[in-house]
């Protein structure tokens with residue numbers, strides 16, 4: 100990062116500073132939220148900042164490939180690299196900004212964050228790019244390597260996806276992987292009807308489109324919904340449409356009285372369960388991290404559903420030894436690699452490795468294995484992840500069923516009956532199916548024990 104301590108409300112300066120921090124290990128969504136909170140930015144500037152940050156992260160490998168011939172072996176500061184990437188991003192992906200404006204603004208940022216010399220260096224590189232153009236990715240002969248540079252995804256991930264889904268399906272999936280994520284909301288049905296939320300958002304100049312994926316869900320455009328009055332009044336919450344599916348598949352009938360949410364923070368699904376059940380139902384919501392438990396509580400408070408939720412800091416693997424109670428339903432929305440969220444958290448692709456995926460699969464199995472001891476006869480476990488890799492999805496379920504003949508897989512059902520003609524009981528939602536996050540949902544039912552038959 101530049102040694103200079105610069106305070107600026109210029110969205111291009113902020114984008115470069117934010118990108119350098121993310122390159123250093125910060126999470127994109129947290130870092131961006133913090134910057135937006137700390138600075139007085141217009142809606143247009145917030146949009147530009149967000150677009151630049153996500154755009155550069157999403158296309159980082161493509162930009163490295165394009166910039167390499169212009170930089171050669173010269174060592175340049177990390178922030179200068181981020182600045183050049185954000186200039187290339189604007190040239191290639193944002194048609195509304197003319198090239199001379201991109202050059203001028205970028206050179207200005209170089210001078211603000213660096214010095215006159217940095218300004219000259221950035222000017223020279225950008226003018227060379229302007230004169231010579233960027234090299235064509237189709238020159239890369241090896242198809243997987245070409246796809247890797249084109250979509251900015253590591254080779255191991257592409258190879259894994261191809262081995263699990265075939266080349267055609269993988270290419271179709273990767274086609275949309277760098278699209279902007281949609282903003283979707285869930286209506287808090289304890290406080291308002293769908294129509295009331297539609298009207299409240301329309302009154303604040305938002306546009307809503309009913310979801311075709313989940314019930315009580317809308318895709319919203321026209322600004323940040325989290326800044327709306329409707330959000331502050333608890334009439335709605337932000338949640339991806341596919342993230343609503345695990346709770347939809349829990350079959351929360353009137354007979355269900357006790358529910359465990361084994362990995363609950365920040366409480367998106369706990370609060371969804373709470374609004375889907377009657378007054379006399381209790382939900383025990385666990386998370387291993389104390390600071391995250393507070394997030395469940397504050398979400399529950401904002402949505403007015405605290406009465407039904409008991410939170411507890413606990414490693415879900417300790418459930419059988421720490422909790423005697425049996426539950427009619429258990430949700431294991433497992434910690435996972437998050438490869439279904441590539442649009443929303445684009446840096447995941449560079450941070451997570453195949454070893455991480457294998458370690459997570461082990462943890463997921465352990466959690467599932469442990470909590471299964473606390474399910475009532477005929478009770479159910481819904482297992483879900485926001486990843487698209489089989490190691491953490493189908494393979495965990497297969498391993499679980501091999502060990503637990505007292506459980507069976509039953510069809511995962513959703514309110515909109517998604518993928519009705521699929522041949523499997525589990526539900527895979529890929530990011531290109533409905534332009535949502537990728538998700539996996541499996542529904543396991545505990546068989547009636549023979550003692551009770």
Ligand SMILES: C[S@@+](CC[C@H](N)C(=O)[O-])C[C@H]1O[C@@H](n2cnc3c(N)ncnc32)[C@H](O)[C@@H]1O
Nearest residue numbers: 362363364365366367368386387414415432434
């Ligand atoms: C995918 S997130 C859950 C998201 C949440 N269900 C929601 O909808 O808002 C997984 C959560 O599992 C928690 N976690 C990780 N390991 C755990 C463990 N061994 N026991 C309980 N929670 C764990 C993480 O802290 C994280 O909050």
